[in-house]
Amino acid sequence: MSRTKGELRNPPARDHWERVRERLRRRKLFTFALVVLAFFYGTAIYAPLIANDRPYALEAIDYGGYxxxxxxxxxxxxxxxxxxxxxxxxxxxxxxxxxxxxxGDALWSEHQALVNAVATMKRYLPEEDHPPLTDFVDDVARAVELGVDERRQEASRLVFELRADAKELRTRYRAARPDQDPSTSGVLLRPDRSYPLFASLTAVEVFFMVLWWFVVLSLGRSFFARPSKRIRPARRWGWVLPLGTSLLCGAVWWMSIGADETSYYPEYKSGLAEGDLVAQFVVFPPIAMGFAETSTELNHPPSWHASPVTAEEEVGSAGSRGNSHFRPLLGTDGLGRDLLVRSIYGARISLSVGLVSTAILAVIGVLAGALAGYFGGRVDLLISRLIEVVICFPVFFLILGVVVFVGQSLLTIMIVVGLFRWTGIARLTRAEFLRLKELDFVVAAKALGLSTPRILLRHMLPNAISPLLVAATFSVAAGLSIESALSFLGFGVREPIPSWGGLVRSSLNPAHWWIQVFPGLLIFMTVLCYNLVGDAIRDAMDPRLPR
Incomplete structure (x- = not known):
């Protein structure tokens, strides 16, 4: 048969993972589940930028703070x-x-309080009014140094003089408010521009915000783009760029900006409403509500089912720009907290418990199963009996008991769920390693004198990863379900931090149906999508199915 010019004699070789991806691309339910999960995780990661009581940008004068x-x-x-x-x-x-x-600490503590107060005043004072305040702080620092050096009499005389200066500064720098009589004496303040929401982000949040985009692009290229023609070794280090860039962004953010003390309560909105904060320019997130912020609308139905809460009812005319007219889209709970906002932030708890607990149980299960399957004999006997002992206990009630005695916290739930659910992964790993250790490539590795860790991690584990991926996918869904059940029973994270299970528990009155329906649907959709992904991966990796 004649070939066209430039046509390859043989098509490019494809490895096992290319064939798996090709099978996954043809499954519509897998694509749907992957998109939904990516959306849920993206919403959870970017929750502070979507719903927050802090503005993106604020140019205002804080008369109350001044x-x-x-x-x-x-x-x-x-x-x-x-x-x-x-x-x-x-x-x-x-x-x-x-x-x-x-x-000495007491002296420096009072000095630091003065430094903070002067710094706050300088933010709103013109530059020409700064020198008296700077000189005053320097004099206070000198008095503190004299006191620390046990020259207390000199320090007392200096502070006695500074008391008169402080009283004079307090009178001289009284602020002239725009709503006061123009004849009233006072200093005209200038607005200060700040970015409160971005200042509250932590380095960990920035790390995951950057990493999420790399993950989405990687998934899109793997399952929605044309297959890559690069050989497998060229793709082996593809994780270095996403992880390194995310770590770099998080480190730069931590060193340059950092995160201030995040308040659970709406300081900015209350300041706008009460007039203590006079803004010339303010930009709030799409949903200008914090997850712990309360309102007067208790158990308010969804806005599309009843009349929405107006901006004037929420914060008053002074802060009406900071609210959405579509609130509350999913209703409010018994304390007037927005259910949509709490669902968005609750995703951070529920989804993170599923992932972290799965990572913990995967490490324990793979390690125990690999040792049992590879060494056999007494090691296999000991680990197998340990697995059987752990399986004998009802996992949920065991987790419940440990959480009750140890304490309720997010880290405790993650660790406990991972510590008591590793047996399934361990049994799968043991079975795979029992099969693989008799194959020729493992026998050859032993004959070449390779070390045991290299044989286990470099040669055997990659060939046993297929069933482990499927089991890990189902474990994420199971971990999320366990956390939701613990939160529903009141043993999850403490208020006011939300989780999906805790939201369902916030009202058991059938009249408040939206409180049970919407968080329950989120739990159902997430578990369903993980099960769809697990089924698709299991079928795609099954060599007995037709290509």
Whole structure:
């Protein structure tokens, strides 16, 4: 048969994983499940950018914070004077029970309070008004150094003079508010631009935000694009770029920006509503609500089922720009908290428990199964009996008992679920390693003198990974179900942190049907999608099925 010019004599060789991907591409339910799971995880990872009571950008004058800082100058100076009136021994004797603060620490604590107050004032004062405040802080620092060096009399005289200066600064820097009488004396403040929401992000959140895009692009290229023609070794280190870039972004964010103390309560919105925060420019997220923020609308039905909560009802006219007119899309609970927001943040708990617990049980199960299958004999006998003992206990009630005695926390739930559900992975791994250790490539590796860890990890484990992937996929769904059940019974994470199981438990009244329906649907869809993915992977890796 004649061939066209440039046509290859033989088609490019495809390895086992290329054939698996080709089978998965043809399964519509697998594609649907993968898209839904990617959407759920993306929503959970980007939850702070979707629903938050902190604005993206804010250009405003915080009159409440400025006034508190202005008054703090005199109060902190009095506190410093009170400490210097005592000798170090008198101060140590007069400390409250349980206090470990030394005499020098007390002096520097008052100094730090002054520094923070002056820094807050400088944010809103013109540059020409900064020098008196800077000189005052320098004088306070000198007084503290004198007190630490046991020159207490000199420090007391200096602080006595600084008390008059603090009283003068408190009067001089009184703010002139726009709603006051123009004849009233005061300093005109200038707005300060900040980015509160981005400042609250942690390095871990930034790491996963960057990594999620690499995962989505990788899945899209693997299952929705044309097959790659590169040979397998060229793709072996493909994880280095995504993981390295994500780690780098997280580290840069941690060193340059970091995260401040994230409040569960709407400080910015209440400031806008009460007039303490006068904004010239503010941009809130699409849903300007925190997951613990309450409202006066208790057990409000979904907005498409009843009249929505208006912005004026929520925060008042001063903060009406910070609310969506579609709230509450999924209704509210008994405390007036938005169910959609709590469902978004609840996904972070429920999905993370499934993944982390599966990672823990996979490590334990693969290690135990590999040792039992490879060495056999007494090692196999000991590990097999241990597996049988663990299987004898009802897993859910065992997990429930441990959580009750150890304590309720996210980390505890993850570890406990992983520690008591590793037996299935271990039995699969043992069976695969019993089969593989008799094959020629393992016998050849032993004859070449390769070390046992290299034989186990480099040669045997990659050939036993297919059934383990299927079992791990089902384990994620099972871990999510266990966490939801624990939260429903009241043994999950503590309030106000939400989880899907805890949301279902927040109201058992049939009249408040939306509280049970929507979180229950999220649990059902996630478990269903993981089961669809597991079934598809199992069928795609089965060599007995037709190609």
């Amino acid at each position: 006034e508190a800082a202005r008054k703090k100058i005199y109060i902190a100076t009095l506190g410093l004077d009170n400490v210097l009136e005592k000798t170090p021994s008198q101060y140590m004797e007069g400390r409250t029970t349980g206090s470990t603060q030394s005499y």
